[in-house]
Amino acid sequence: MSLLSHHPRRLIIAITGATGVAYGVRLLQILRDLPEIESHLMISDAGVLNLHQELDMRRKDVEALADVVHNVRDVGASIASGSFQSDGMIVAPCSMKTLASVANGLSDNLIARAADVVLKERRRLVLMVRETPFNLAHLRNMTSVTEMGGIIFPPLPGFYHRPQSIEEMIDHTIGRVLDLYAVPHTLTPRWSGLKSET
Numbered sequence: 001m002s003l004l005s006h007h008p009r010r011l012i013i014a015i016t017g018a019t020g021v022a023y024g025v026r027l028l029q030i031l032r033d034l035p036e037i038e039s040h041l042m043i044s045d046a047g048v049l050n051l052h053q054e055l056d057m058r059r060k061d062v063e064a065l066a067d068v069v070h071n072v073r074d075v076g077a078s079i080a081s082g083s084f085q086s087d088g089m090i091v092a093p094c095s096m097k098t099l100a101s102v103a104n105g106l107s108d109n110l111i112a113r114a115a116d117v118v119l120k121e122r123r124r125l126v127l128m129v130r131e132t133p134f135n136l137a138h139l140r141n142m143t144s145v146t147e148m149g150g151i152i153f154p155p156l157p158g159f160y161h162r163p164q165s166i167e168e169m170i171d172h173t174i175g176r177v178l179d180l181y182a183v184p185h186t187l188t189p190r191w192s193g194l195k196s197e198t
């Protein structure tokens with residue numbers, strides 16, 4: 001079911017230079033298998049560095065997973081306008097720099113502009129922020145985005161479902177993000193209560 005019924009389902013995905021680019025890649029892999037959803041991708045320069053560092057992937061390997069690719073410097077792209085309808089945007093992972101830019105409405109590249117548009121059009125914005133520990137600027141910026149209607153979703157793994165691999169941990173988190181957009185998936189085991197001790 002679409003959040004807005006009169007346009008194709010579209011999700012904007014941005015990969016920025018925080019560690020954890022595997023979250024963005026997994027998201028794109030899931031969306032690639034859902035032809036009813038059009039994925040729009042942006043990768044920041046620091047995101048490209050981390051794709052290489054963490055996954056040995058090149059920009060073009062990841063861009064091949066998306067339906068539409070945008071250059072972060074192209075502030076004239078479709079997704080820079082509120083008239084281009086989408087179901088929202090996920091920044092996976094989201095650096096503290098991109099968080100700061102979104103929190104302060106800077107629109108200084110297409111990632112920050114697209115997020116700004118999603119917020120102004122009251123669409124769903126999820127920032128998978130990643131840093132540790134946080135300084136006060138990080139915390140204040142997360143509060144600002146929350147006050148504007150965005151969702152701060154740090155990729156923090158749960159252990160109660162006893163994950164056996166990093167892939168399982170990533171899928172569990174990505175499943176919870178997709179739940180926020182009513183995207184059907186089987187990535188997340190559904191909690192049915194604590195196991196009995198006996």
Ligand SMILES: Cc1cc2nc3c(=O)[nH]c(=O)nc-3n(C[C@H](O)[C@H](O)[C@H](O)COP(=O)(O)O)c2cc1C
Pocket residue numbers: 015016017018019044045046047049050053094095096097098130131132
């Ligand atoms: C290997 C590596 C790991 C990084 N991890 C983080 C991180 O976890 N969180 C963060 O906020 N920045 C991290 N950074 C720094 C960002 O990449 C840097 O601030 C960059 O300017 C972010 O720009 P972007 O938001 O346009 O991608 C990391 C950088 C490198 C090279």
